[in-house]
Amino acid sequence: MEVNITFLDREPIELNRRQLVKGLAAGYIVALSGCVDNPALGRQQLLLVSEAQMTELSASAWSQIRQQQKVSTNKTLNNRLKTVGPRIVNAAGLQNQPWEYTVFQGNEANAFVLPGGKVGFYEGIFKRMENDDQLATVMGHETAHVAARHSAERYSQQMAAGVGMQAAQVALQSGDVSGAGTIAAVLGAGLQFGVLLPYSRTHELEADRLGVVYMAKAGYDPRQSLRFWQNMTAQRNGSAPPPEFMSTHPSDVTRISALQTQLRSMGYQV
Numbered sequence: 001m002e003v004n005i006t007f008l009d010r011e012p013i014e015l016n017r018r019q020l021v022k023g024l025a026a027g028y029i030v031a032l033s034g035c036v037d038n039p040a041l042g043r044q045q046l047l048l049v050s051e052a053q054m055t056e057l058s059a060s061a062w063s064q065i066r067q068q069q070k071v072s073t074n075k076t077l078n079n080r081l082k083t084v085g086p087r088i089v090n091a092a093g094l095q096n097q098p099w100e101y102t103v104f105q106g107n108e109a110n111a112f113v114l115p116g117g118k119v120g121f122y123e124g125i126f127k128r129m130e131n132d133d134q135l136a137t138v139m140g141h142e143t144a145h146v147a148a149r150h151s152a153e154r155y156s157q158q159m160a161a162g163v164g165m166q167a168a169q170v171a172l173q174s175g176d177v178s179g180a181g182t183i184a185a186v187l188g189a190g191l192q193f194g195v196l197l198p199y200s201r202t203h204e205l206e207a208d209r210l211g212v213v214y215m216a217k218a219g220y221d222p223r224q225s226l227r228f229w230q231n232m233t234a235q236r237n238g239s240a241p242p243p244e245f246m247s248t249h250p251s252d253v254t255r256i257s258a259l260q261t262q263l264r265s266m267g268y269q270v
Contacts, residue, residue, distance in 0.1 A: 070106075091140075103121050
């Protein structure tokens with residue numbers, strides 16, 4: 001039996017059952033097509049969707065967010081974001097996109113930037129910031145996700161994993177393999193913990209690294225990134241995060257250590 005795996009705008013890839021199962025177990029299914037070099041990150045990325053496709057998806061998501069979330073009327077917070085945001089965007093070389101900056105009501109310590117330049121900060125995250133340098137920390141981090149095309153990479157990984165698992169189940173079952181369901185479930189766990197989640201932690205650390213570079217270029221103090229994450233750690237209200245290997249985000253200890261290494265490489269004393 002052969003299985004066709006078709007990616008967007010690409011010729012289908014044919015794998016027989018043995019190749020498919022072996023490939024999934026080894027983890028190379030996600031590297032079959034669409035890998036491109038990213039000099040800024042120093043590694044290859046799996047990109048199966050175009051920038052235009054991600055911008056279109058983001059525009060739809062942004063429209064829904066604007067409908068479901070209340071926009072903050074706090075002029076001070078909105079002005080701070082609209083002042084810091086463009087400076088970071090310019091430092092990242094992304095000023096040619098149509099950027100939009102919005103503060104949303106809510107106590108969530110959260111912020112996001114969507115491909116296409118849609119920026120959302122919740123009021124709650126400003127409570128964790130002592131100054132605009134720390135606001136630049138978050139803006140730099142989120143802008144770095146856009147510059148590094150992390151959303152497209154994550155989307156592509158999910159596409160590849162989803163297609164791969166469906167094909168694996170078909171191949172296993174049609175081949176009358178004993179325990180096909182169990183094998184497929186194990187392969188799924190391998191993809192989840194061995195490919196998707198570690199990449200997400202990599203994305204976070206890469207965004208931290210690029211973010212402090214943007215901070216420095218924009219005239220902010222990148223050492224304030226350490227202070228921000230130390231404050232975030234202290235304000236977690238005692239709720240224990242999941243073990244790092246099961247989390248999409250690095251632990252605070254890992255994040256702070258990586259930031260210290262990056263800052264030292266930039267010539268800062270930390």
